[in-house]
Amino acid sequence: MNKQDFFIPNGIYLLNHSVGCLPRTTAFAKEEFFEMWKLKGGEAWGEWLSLLDGFCHSLATLLNGHPDEFCPQTNLSSAISKILLSLPLRRDRNKILISEMDFPSMGFAISQMKRMGYQLEVIPAKNGRLSLESWKKYLKPDVELALITHVIYGNSFLNRVQDILDYAKAEGIITVVDIAQSVGVVPINLRQWNGDFVIGSCIKWLCGGAGAGFMWVNSEKVTNFQPMDVGWFSHENPFEFEIDNFRYAQTAKRFWGGTPSVLPFAIAKLSIDTINRISVNRIRQHNQRLTQRLIEVAVAQNLKVLTPLDSSQRGGTVVIAFPNPMEAYQRFKEANILIDMRPNFGLRFSPHIYNDEAEIDRILDLLTSDCHLLPIAS
Numbered sequence: 001m002n003k004q005d006f007f008i009p010n011g012i013y014l015l016n017h018s019v020g021c022l023p024r025t026t027a028f029a030k031e032e033f034f035e036m037w038k039l040k041g042g043e044a045w046g047e048w049l050s051l052l053d054g055f056c057h058s059l060a061t062l063l064n065g066h067p068d069e070f071c072p073q074t075n076l077s078s079a080i081s082k083i084l085l086s087l088p089l090r091r092d093r094n095k096i097l098i099s100e101m102d103f104p105s106m107g108f109a110i111s112q113m114k115r116m117g118y119q120l121e122v123i124p125a126k127n128g129r130l131s132l133e134s135w136k137k138y139l140k141p142d143v144e145l146a147l148i149t150h151v152i153y154g155n156s157f158l159n160r161v162q163d164i165l166d167y168a169k170a171e172g173i174i175t176v177v178d179i180a181q182s183v184g185v186v187p188i189n190l191r192q193w194n195g196d197f198v199i200g201s202c203i204k205w206l207c208g209g210a211g212a213g214f215m216w217v218n219s220e221k222v223t224n225f226q227p228m229d230v231g232w233f234s235h236e237n238p239f240e241f242e243i244d245n246f247r248y249a250q251t252a253k254r255f256w257g258g259t260p261s262v263l264p265f266a267i268a269k270l271s272i273d274t275i276n277r278i279s280v281n282r283i284r285q286h287n288q289r290l291t292q293r294l295i296e297v298a299v300a301q302n303l304k305v306l307t308p309l310d311s312s313q314r315g316g317t318v319v320i321a322f323p324n325p326m327e328a329y330q331r332f333k334e335a336n337i338l339i340d341m342r343p344n345f346g347l348r349f350s351p352h353i354y355n356d357e358a359e360i361d362r363i364l365d366l367l368t369s370d371c372h373l374l375p376i377a378s
């Protein structure tokens with residue numbers, strides 16, 4: 001069941017949509033990093049850069065991309081800002097498209113582009129869903145860039161990314177896919193998607209900790225984009241040191257910047273290797289088995305399940321709107337079941353490979369026995 005591969009906090013840990021558990025192997029990354037620093041000081045850069053390279057290779061294996069198509073980033077908000085400030089000027093396209101269910105931080109970053117003369121267009125959701133028809137209605141020739149969130153943080157709705165990308169491409173729209181909530185729990189094939197950009201991080205289902213974000217840029221498109229936010233690691237040859245001769249790297253690394261941090265990526269590299277070893281397909285199947293049971297019992301108890309009931313339309317989380325969410329949250333907390341709550345949505349339950357049927361049974365017991373959790377029978 002792979003429980004032994006992770007350090008799992010006491011209780012039933014279901015916060016994997018927020019922070020995945022620490023894999024046991026990642027402790028070595030810290031030791032290796034400090035050891036090199038201790039022994040070599042500044043001469044450790046060769047090894048440190050290889051660790052960053054390793055991070056990109058592990059992502060390439062996970063997501064079916066090429067290592068050169070990946071660029072380490074601090075987080076998704078910073079990655080999207082860099083993309084926005086790299087766009088080619090196309091005067092006939094002045095809209096940036098997002099959906100109302102995207103993660104707010106993405107909207108905060110994108111709305112800054114209003115200062116540059118862009119308009120923000122927001123696709124409304126219907127009952128927490130975004131249909132392909134809605135996407136098509138908004139993917140119009142005046143759109144410069146569309147943000148497509150693979151899995152929505154509030155209700156785990158899974159967008160039909162391939163169909164949306166194919167449609168956007170036909171309209172000449174630049175695409176960015178946010179995989180923060182899907183990477184590690186939903187299989188992703190970047191070659192097949194063949195969009196422009198993908199942004200993600202390792203903190204959630206990849207169990208890689210904070211600070212290891214990343215960007216994927218399609219190698220066939222990368223030279224169309226000229227980021228404004230650059231540094232010497234964005235240079236074709238970072239060690240050239242000629243202040244009046246900046247040349248963009250020919251790969252995704254043009255989005256890098258100044259001296260990179262190393263430790264978060266060294267840690268995340270080992271966690272991605274752990275997830276690759278387990279396999280995302282297996283994690284997906286296991287997650288769906290557990291979430292399906294939870295959903296069936298919640299529905300039978302007349303609870304409002306906000307997550308799509310059809311397993312092919314959801315990510316790894318089940319979101320339930322309890323009649324009294326604060327009280328429900330408290331009850332779960334007392335039972336040592338670790339979950340969280342998002343305003344306007346509900347309580348979020350996210351089982352990973354290290355959760356098991358017995359843990360889900362404990363939740364089901366609570367759902368079927370604690371009248372405080374349930375709607376009042378009419």
Ligand SMILES: Cc1ncc(COP(=O)(O)O)c(C=O)c1O
Nearest residue numbers: 075076077103105153180181201
């Ligand atoms: C869909 C989605 N995008 C992005 C983020 C996080 O963005 P950042 O890495 O900038 O904190 C989250 C975090 O929960 C998320 O759920």
